[in-house]
Structures are given as C-alpha cells and as structure tokens.
Amino acid sequence: MIKGLYRVFGRTAAAAALTLLCVLTASAQNSFTADAPAVVSTDEIFRVVFTATYEGGKVSDFVPPSFEGLEVLAGPVSSTSTSYQNINGQSSTTHTRSYTYTVRAMQEGKVTLAPASVKIGKETYSTEPRTIEAVKGQVPDQGSAAAGGQRQSAGEDLMLRMSVSKTRAVVGEPVIVTLKLYVQSSAISGFEDVRFPTFDGFWSQEIDAPQNIQFVRENYNGQIYNSALLRRYMLLPQQTGALTIDPSELVCLLQVRAEQTGPRSIFDDFFSSYQTIRKRVTSEPVTINVSALPAGAPASFTGGVGSFRLSAGFDSDSVAAHEATSLKITISGTGNINLVDAPKVQLPADFEAYDVRKTENISTGESGSTGTLTFEYPFIPRAPGVFDIDPVEFTYYDIAAGRYRTLSSGPLRLKVGEGTRTDAAVIPSGVSKRSVESLGEDIRFISTVPRLKKAGRMMVGSPAMLIIPVAIVLAAAAVWILLSRSIARRSDVAGTRNRKAMKVARARLKNASAFLRQGLYSAFYEELHKALHGYISDKLMLPVADLTRERIGEELRSRGKDEAVIQELYDILDACEYARYAPASGSEAMEKHYQQAVKVISQIES
Template identity: 40%
Template sequence: MNKIFLTLISLFFIVTNTFADEVEFTASSPKVVAVGEQFRLSFSFTARGSNFKAPDLRDFNILSGPNTSSSSSIQFINGKMSKSESYTYTYILSARKKGKFTISPAKIKYKGKVYKSNSIIIEVVKGSGNNQNANRGNNQGGRIQKSNIPASEISNKDLFVRVNVNKRTVYQGEHIIATIKVYTRLSLSGFEDMKLPSFDGFWSQDIPTSSQISLERENVNGQIYDVGVIKKEILFPQRSGVITIDPFELECNIRKRVRSSQSVFDDFFGSSYQTLKKKVKSKPIKITVKPLPETNKPSDFSGAVGNFKMQTYLDKKTVAANDAITLKVVISGNGNLKLIDPLKINFPADFDVYDPKITNNIKNSNSGSNGKKIFEYLIIPRHAGDFKISPISFSFFNTKTKKYLTLNSVEYNIHVDKGSEEQSTNIVTGFSKEDVKFIGRDIRFIKTDYFKLHKKNEYLFGSLTFVLNYIIAIMIFVVVMLIRRKHIKENQNISLLRNKKANKVSKKRLKVANSYLKQNKKENFFDEVLKALWGYLSDKLNIPVSELSKDNASSILQQSNVDNELIDKFIDLLNTCEYARFAPTTIDTQMDKIYADASKIISKLEQKIKRIRN
C-alpha cells in the first residue's frame, strides 16, 4: 500500500509539471445579442499569468469587470492522472447599436512570453421588448401551479427543432454531417420522448457531444434564439437516388409564467409558474445522392470514398521456411474508413496466409471520420525459394477532385531459406500446393536397387513381432489408465481445475467482450472485460469472490512475486473500466485499446505465474 501511495504522489507531481507548460488562452461570448441586452465576455487562461490587457471595448457599455476567478481540477482518464487549472477574466457588457463587431485578442504574460486570445465576432440585432420582458420574468421566483393555459398557445416561432445538414447533394459513400438542434425563445426545463430519425439508407456514426446541452444565441431570420445541439451524426449514403431523412421528434418541458389570481401581491412576490409540455417535430430532409461514375472505375475499386493514403510494411524479407512474416497495410485519411474491406493481395501459392487482424484508429468529428485502418496479415512460407508479393493496389473515389485514384505499394521480394522442419529439398515449380500433394500420393518412384519381397499377411502366432505388439498394447493400456486416473483426480480438485482453466475462461470472456465492441455496446463490453480480469485472478490464485478487492489483489500478486509494474497496469485497467462504465461517452479507439491491454495483461500474468510455480 505504501508503494502505491508513493507512486500516486509521484505521478501527481509529474503530471502537474507536465501540464503546466501546455497553456491556452481563449475568449468566449454569445454570438448574437440584442441592443441594450447584458451579456458576459470571458477570457480564460490555463495558468497563472500576469499583465492582463483587455482589448478595445469602445463599441460596448462596460457594466462590470474585469472580475477575476480561478478553478482547478484533477482527472483520471484511462488510468492516467491530469491536473488542470484556469484563471478567468470576466466583463459584463451591453450592446449600444446594431451591427457586427469584432473584439480583438486580449493579451497576457506567462513565463516571459506574451499569449494572445482568439478574436470574437458578435452580431448585435434590434432589441425585442417581448423577449426582454420574458427574460426578466424567467429570473423571478414562484411556485409551479396548474393552469388552464393550453400548450397550443405556444407558437412554432417560439419553439422548434431542425435537422441541419452541411450538404444536400453528395456522391454515394460521401459523408454528410447532420446536426439536430432545438431553437427556443422560451424557458426550457427539460426534454422527454426523444425520437431520432431512422437514417434509413445511410450508415451512421455518432459524433461525441457533451451530455449537458448548452444553449448559445443564434440569429434566425432576424430573430434571436437560444439554440442547443442535441445530437450530431456522420451519415454515409449507401445507395444512389433521393433519400429522405425522417423527422426528429421531441417533447419539451416549458416553464411558463402565469397569474394565479388578480392579487396585487403577485407584483411584489413574483408570479407562479407552470410546466407545459409541447411536442415539436422537424421537417423531413431530402438528400440527392449521385451514383459513382462508371467511367475510369478501377477493377479493384470496392467502395472507398474520401481522401486516403496507403502505407505497407513487411517485417522480414529473408526468413526460414515455416517461420512467420507480418505484412501490415495502413489506410489513413478522411472518409468511410470503417467500411473499407481487406485488400485483395496476390500471395505466392506456397504461402499459408491467415485472415488479417483489423485495427480501427478512427475519430469522428465535424470534419467527418478521420484516422487510420490497419490490416495485419500473418504469412508462413512452407518451402525454400525466392518469392514475390506483387504490388498491393488500393483504389478510392476522391470527392474533391471527383476522380478515382489508385495507390500502389512496392513489390516485395522474399527469400526463404530451408527450415529445420522442412521435409523436402526439392523446389517444385508450376504447381499449386494441392497439385504437389496429389502427385506425391498418386505416383511411386521405381526402385532400381536390390530389395526383398515378403508375402502379404504372413503372420505367425508366437512370433517375435506378435509378442512385441502384445507388450506394446499392454503398455499403452497402462499409460492411458494412469492418465485417466490423473485427469479424474484433477477434476475432483476444484481449485486446481479452476487454476488450469483460468486462462481459457478469461479468453472466452474477452471473446464475448470483443463481440460487444463490434456492436458498440459499451456497458456490456466493459462488464465482460471486468469479469475477465476479476475472474482470471479469482480462478488462477484461488481467491474467493467475496474477498476480491483491488488492495487484496495487489497484495496477493505481490506475494506471488509478480512485478510491481504489471500489478499497477492490472489495477489501472480495472480503474479505467469501472470509470468508463459510467462515463457519458467513450471513444471507440479507447475501447479497442482497453480490449488489447486486457489481453496482454492476462497473457503476461499467465506467463509470470506459470514461470514462478514451475
């Protein structure tokens, strides 16, 4: 425990020093405000700076500021600790007149260097008396009370939802960014019964957004709205023609001011409020999807659309027969990366080639799907000789140039030496592996030297051959019985049986976790990974489930002479899985890494514990 505590303290100081030099200076404010409306302008710096200089604010009335505040936080992400701090300089301003105004960058000094914030453009529109009165009313207190005011009184101009797309005409396979937004001039207290579009005809991917919907001002046809982003999706059309995006439906809870009576006390103590429910529905969106051109379409084109690069790596060019070679193909760029299938590669017929291991390292953002997809082929040459892997080609349609592009790798020459287990020194050319095997069975070579002939089925009772066969049969029977008795005894020893099957059981659980990973079922995935980790430890070291804890696990692993570094990785992975189960969002690449780390850690523990016990 003392070692773990000291390690955490050391990590704290290391992370603090590391993050101290990574500073940001950002300015933020509403994008749209009304004339005379008060709003907040903030400048945030992620360190303790000095000599803060505000920009020229002559186009606005300064009601307050600069007011200084600070905050700090410590986070554990994927088992790693990070510390962040922020110092904020805030102004309360009001706009004087209509127009678009640019607030230039502020300046601050830190460690002898001057940092500048970003500039901000603020649109000032004509003020609305109704809006201002409504905003003042929303800030008053009051009790929620039933009222006869129907929800139908709420105008569609005061509350509506939209599905905004960045493009309405695309090629098949070209990505579209769909952003679902709610627009309101009322006070919202929550949402219910959200019904997302089915996105039929599209392959869709989530863009991570905050679990908390924050509202920003936008100018829509001269009216100011509070606008919140509910969801973002990347859509890849899978067929040509006109595809309709279904309407988005949402039920909003609206906090509305009402008078409970004609009492003059309402003017002093504030009016009452009621919560109204209003269902809103977006309009359907039609997307025109153009088919990919047939002219100059490469023969190996399989549907990749975007802008990509290809890299190939061969780990060995000289190898002994029956030794493994790894060929890695990396496709990187922006587009429908996850839909790219393994490439067609012409391997020599003498090579055994296994299905590729596929790794996705892809991030979804407002610019689409970016990252890389890796195919790793395990190749085993079976006989000596010189072989070639022809250039690997990958074709895709570039939506910017509206042309097909084919990328080619180099040709790989592989020299295979005779292996220790190779049966034949002859190299047969012009035949496949199946042809060689068939010839070996079908035709026997003519014997030219002296040889003896024996009568077939000549077998005398009591001969030496008969006695030897009889003795061998008895010995085999005795060995089989001894092995069977040992197996029965081991099965009766439950702890020993659990110990032997611990690795096998954990692999089965990780296989289930991998299926959940492919289905993007995050909670199920992390549950299975945790079961695999805890289950392996319980079975391998015979720890009762009731006694499973991180402290106990760490202590028992130390007693088993497992390295502290491996123990720390095991505990960190447990922490990461437990945190990710309840985190609002988890990136796919993080799940891929967690799955890979779990497999490696269990494998290393298995090797270490076996070595120690043997």
C-alpha cells in the first residue's frame, strides 16, 4: 500500500516538474517588440509594427501606446504567421502576431513612442520605449533616382564620414572612432579599393567590422541619410601633441540608369538598362589633441586611466608550509584596462614566489573597454608563522575628477602552519655547518717508482707538420667565405622577401583552396585577396600601403610583364574586393577566380 502511494506520488511530482519546465521554457522564448524608423521626414507616412512571438498559448489584450505627437492614419492591422522547423530530430513551432499602424509625424522634433503591451498566455509583455525624430529633410530614396526630369548627378549624395567621441584627451584615455558611409538616392551595388585609416601614435582595437553592410536612417545636419557602419575602433593615445588620423577612402560601385537618345516610350521605365560607374569618396582627416598626464604620479601608478575598483585576497587564510597557494588581485572597471600592468606586491622573504599569471575578461564597445583583470601571484611559504603583508595599492588617473586616485586592499594576513617538506632539492633559508670529513683519498702522494717507456717518433720535420697547418688555413678560409655569403644573404631583406614571395603565396593559396572546398565564400575571397596582395608586396618589394593600381602596373611593366598579365591581375583584385561586400556568386565563380589567381602568379613568377 505504502509502496503504491510512493509510486503515485513520484509520478505526480515528475509530471508537475515537467509541466513547470515546459511553461518556463515557453515563457522564456516569448517576446513582444516594436519596430519603427529612428528618423522620419515631417509629413512622411510610415509604419509602426508591434510583433508578438510565441511558441504556445494565446495572444490577447493588446494595448497600443498613445501615439502622442503622431497622427494615426490607419490601424491596427492584425496578421498572424506560423513557422515550423526540425533540427536534429527536435521540432518546434513558432507563431507570430503583428499589429501594424500607419502614422505620420505632426511636427518637427523628437517623439517618444510609449510602451505597448499584450498578454501571451497568462503573462503580460511590454515593448521598450522608442524615440522617433522628425526633421524637415527630404526622405532618402531606397533605390536609384527615377528616370526623367531633373535628378541629382550619380554619386553627389555620397559621403564618407569619420567621427570621434572626443577631440581632446589625455594619454591612455579611450577615444572611439566611427567610420560611416552616408547616401541619399544613389544605388550602391558594391565597394572596392577600400583603405581604412592608420592610427599613428595610438594603440588601436577594432570594435565593429560588419561583414554585411546594412543601411539605416540617420539625421545628419538636418538631412536624412541612409547610413552604414563600416568600422568602429577604440584608440588609446600613447604620445602627446596634436595627433592626426589620416583619411579613409573607398570606391563605390553605383548602378546608374543608362541615358537613352531619341524618343522615349511608356515602356522605358520597365525595360531600362543600367550601367555601373565608380565613385571615390574620402573622409576628412581628424585631429585629436592629447595632453600628458599630470606630474607627481604615485609609485603605485601602472598606467590605468578611467574608473576602476580593486579587490585582493589569498586562496585561503591559512595554509601549511611547503604548500602552494596564491594571492589574487582583481581590477575591474572601465577605461584602458587592456593596458593596465600588474600591481607591485612585496611578499615575505620566506615565500618562494613565481611568475605572475594574468587573466582577462574584457568587452569593448562604444563606451570603451569594460571588464576585469585578475593577477595571480603564486608562491610557496617555506616557514610556519603568521605573516602580515603590506596592503596592495593601485593608482589610476580618474578622467572625470582630473586627478590620481589610489585604491588599497587593506592589510593582508596569512597563517602558515607546520608542513612536511616534499621537495628535497629546496635550498634551506639558513646555512648549516658540518665538520670536515676525511675521504681517505684526498691526498695523492708522489710516486717513487719510475715508470719509463720508449718515446715515439717526433712530429717536427714530418710531412704531417706541413699538411695540418695548410689544411687548417684552407678550412678557416672556406668557413669564412660561407659565413660571409650567409650574412650577406640574410642582410638582403628585399632579396629574401623576393625569394620567399612564391612560398608565402603558395601557403595562402592552399588556405584559400580549403575554404573553396568548404564553400566558405567570404573567407575564401579574404584569403585569396591576402595571397595576391602579399605576393605582389613581397615580389615587387613594396609596402602594403603603396600597393596602388598605378604603382603595381608601373613596377610590373619595368620588369617586362605583358599588359594582359597586368590587366588580369587588376581583374582578380577587383573581383576579390567586390566579393567582400557583395552576395555570394556561387562555387563556379570562386573556382574560376582561384584558377585565375594561380595563373597570374605563375605568369609573374616566370
């Protein structure tokens, strides 16, 4: 009877736990979001869409926001969709319910779209507030300019802009650099000959490097643009003065409707032909004025600039002698935490210290680097006792306060008990003395019994006396000649690069071939581009910064290469640049470009 009750109770509890798990899982996968453009033009009609995504339950009680500052022209229009997927035998069904409003901004300025709410099952979900900015600028065209009438010349609305988070900083203060492309009506189909800025005088880290360029609306100087983020960097100034960031540039491939001569037809808009033109855009250089840190930094300053916290402690408050333990110091905060050095720690003489180990947990975003640094100081105490260690101090420069701040861990105490020595090779802390020991054979007496033997032939006057010095001189001369040639060969850096160009290119082509077989489109073209650029740089003995089309053609012509080979090299470089920003074109095109690269390198090498 009792066993039966236990069995029933167990099944009921398992079923309840399974039901609770399913409810929690479904609840965790439900969401309710709002989608609206960040920037609109006054009197522009646009849509605001609220979307509920769920796997189970029922959607009800939708409460829209007040739409204050916006005129609702239509809505809500409700729609429902369902998607099904099966991954590794695990099937799932996702439902989507959306509510769409057609609205218009009533006046210029920023409008806050209040949260909307909906009930999914028994839970209520709300959207995050969104800010919509209305300006008087013209609405950017999502495609190319319409045919006919007066239109802007192709590419005149393009702008490459490099912005910085600040133009004045101190040494070590993080500066965020953002590179964006702005466009209003031009239709961009790709990019080529991209040159990103160099950061002389800065320690730099790339934060964002989008593989797929996406355009979003942005208000710039009162005009609405479609902007795309190309790169975002974090810079840490390493020297003082006016540091200039060189311009960045790229070539945009624009799709332009071909001009037609003669009478027009009503079908021209449906069967128009387009041509691709190239437009080079360049950003303006940016200057950042970097000041030195104030004088009089404490001895515990290790280069930290920002806002930090300090904590320190032993793995255990007590340990036995001859057992390994460690002191851990954790520095957390925001700033140039990437470049912070380990604080100085003075351990007692009875502690056998080892190299410091450093562990990083850092994330870098638009506000700089944030995270923690953990420094571990391993050691082995060799004597028992209670040891008080001086507080660990860490000084950093507080940007907001404009002064140095010193953090202290407070006193640190470690109790070391009696332990057993396990390492016989350990040198004791003191010097032990012992009596002189007689080894019995420490004195060798002079032998009194003569032991004479007949002397051999004298070497003086023999042929060997003449041959051996000559052989030594010849061997020394041969070694000197070989070493001289080896030194000359190693000092010839340009020649070494030239000789190794084919070897390096072959290794990179091998990597590109592996990506080709795996069908990795972006990785293939990235590696193929590196192989060609690296080979040309080594073969022509040119730095990568000087690898322009004109310079490459000039150098190859001076080496007697055919124009057909030079043009074929241009074509494959253009194909690689285009492929890095364009959709995948298939394995056949990848195979063709690979064979073309191998052929070009072979022709230049021959």
